[in-house]
Amino acid sequence: MIDFEALFKVTYGLYIVSSGNKDKGNGFISNTVFQVTAEPPRFATCCNKDNYTAQFIRKTGAFAVSVLHSDTDSDIFQRFGYKSGENFNKLEGMKVKYGETGVPVVLNNAIAFLECKVTETFDVGTHLLFIGELNHSEMLDDSPEPMTYQHYRQVKKSFSPKNAPTYINPSKLGKKTGSTAFKKYRCTECGYIYDEEKEGKRFADLPSDWVCPVCGSPREDFEEI
């Protein structure tokens, strides 16, 4: 028996993992960045095989990790978390530096970054596990706290996108039927919950071009919970 609520008790940070070069690059929101050895310092990151950034990591043999702070703007999650870079340049307009390995490092909302050279790539099913040896690391801003996935869920009211290792189909979390006149609607893409009572506005009264404030999905992608 699997209780999916138990999986939320596993702690993660939130990062932009990026790769590529000055000509072309991409990045995505990842919650799976972990140190796997101390000598030498090596990190693992987990990436969906369909993920556009995975192609760049394979090509360049390197990736960067930007550690996001806890007040990271929602548009960073929209841009890097819920959209593919195949159709637009995610790095355009961002504050980007090119690291020692040549990969782009996103500096917006980042408190530190790491750069790693890939030493192994392991196939774990739908995802690839890239193991990278730490080449460079730098503090950018010591004062803010790092963003955690828990904070993202609780404060931003959002969940992992569909290609994340930690994605959970919202239907598995169980529907709760409310007895009040107010209703709640969940974005089937990112899990954001629109609460009529809190917002002071009926979901049905929202303009037709209203989109999910987290992932930008249209109103039709919401379901009543």
Next chain:
Amino acid sequence: MIDFEALFKVTYGLYIVSSGNKDKGNGFISNTVFQVTAEPPRFATCCNKDNYTAQFIRKTGAFAVSVLHSDTDSDIFQRFGYKSGENFNKLEGMKVKYGETGVPVVLNNAIAFLECKVTETFDVGTHLLFIGELNHSEMLDDSPEPMTYQHYRQVKKSFSPKNAPTYINPSKLGKKTGSTAFKKYRCTECGYIYDEEKEGKRFADLPSDWVCPVCGSPREDFEEI
């Protein structure tokens, strides 16, 4: 250039990873437990090759993960984090249940647990990365927050033990020479800092059988910082 302070911005939870069977088992404190695929749910855990628990995971092909809460007793870290189970039975006196896979699950201070069957084992150098398919997961107590490695460092004033993936030799963090009459001493085993000013007692005045409150190391293992 590597700034080791940047590595502390990567977020981890703290867990007891255990394996074995009713006859013999073991567990250790791990901060590297993370989900790597959603369909099916699979988890990775990273384990030093010298780690006694690694032998049990290899033998049984299964492991359990107990998610510790943020007020976890220091003796849990002493028992599971800084000592080897080769010389004593870590599970003795603990609240243990045997899961569906037959492995021991430590319930003390746990808010949830997972049980996984190993599907792959990857060699990443000094450590092994066990990939396990989730077999069972359960909530035990929904109210406390999970323990994070950051909380452990800040509140418990401790660091990773020597065989952890995130171990950092304290000398790499830089020595700070104090100008006050009070001094600070750091445990070279676990990183705990004894602050004379805060404790109101000179380090030299501590009894000879005094041990590190976190890992139980003798006084001789401390160095002035």
